[in-house]
Amino acid sequence: MPFLLIGLVLGGLGLYAFSRRGGENSALGLNDYVGSPDAAGDLADAVGWPYSYGAGDPSTPWSDGPAGVDCSGFVQMCLVRLGLLDSSATDRSAASLADDSYPVEIGDQVPGDMAYYPGHIVLVIGYPDDDGHSAVMSAGGHASTKRDSPPWPVAGEEVKVHTSALYRDDFVTYMRLKSLVDVA
Secondary structure, three states: OHHHHHHHHHHHHHHHHHHOOOOOOOOOOHHHHHOOHHHHHHHHHHOOOEEOOOOOOOOOOHHHHHHOEOHHHHHHHHHHHOOOOOOOOOOOOHHHHHHOEEEEOOOOOOOOOEEEEOOEEEEEOOOOOOOOOOOEEEEOOOOOOOOOOOOOOOOOOEEEEEOOHHHOOOOOEEEEEHHHHHOO
16 A cells, blocks of 8 residues: 555656746646546646658657647557557548537537647646636647648647647637547
């Protein structure tokens, strides 16, 4: 029993340290969001991975993430890591992930859902806050939402945690993969 308690305390300290990295990467208690301490640790390790257009897909090993991911590749890798998508699934763009998903009402989203923006997708990692929105993790797409910027994030973009899906002003909807809903 003492070893279990020590493990829980050390795990909590690791997540506390992650939550204190500062800026938008201050989502508290990531394990409370994703429900599994192991998954929370994995997702926490992804913070800071560089953005790389076209990188990452469901079959990409988690250990390859530090080489770079794009938004849809990162979301799919996370869904595989969380056990919500099979690694043999077809690689999809943000738009095709949206086409293969049902919209979720604001306030009904859960960790493992996605948030969609024009040409961009992120992973929901939090339960709804008082305003109905959730914390999310993104690969790129957070530096600018200006229409005169390139259609991909600029150099220096990386995986980050945002305390709300409203970190961008062009939020469209939360969504859930049809395959997760249609199984039930």
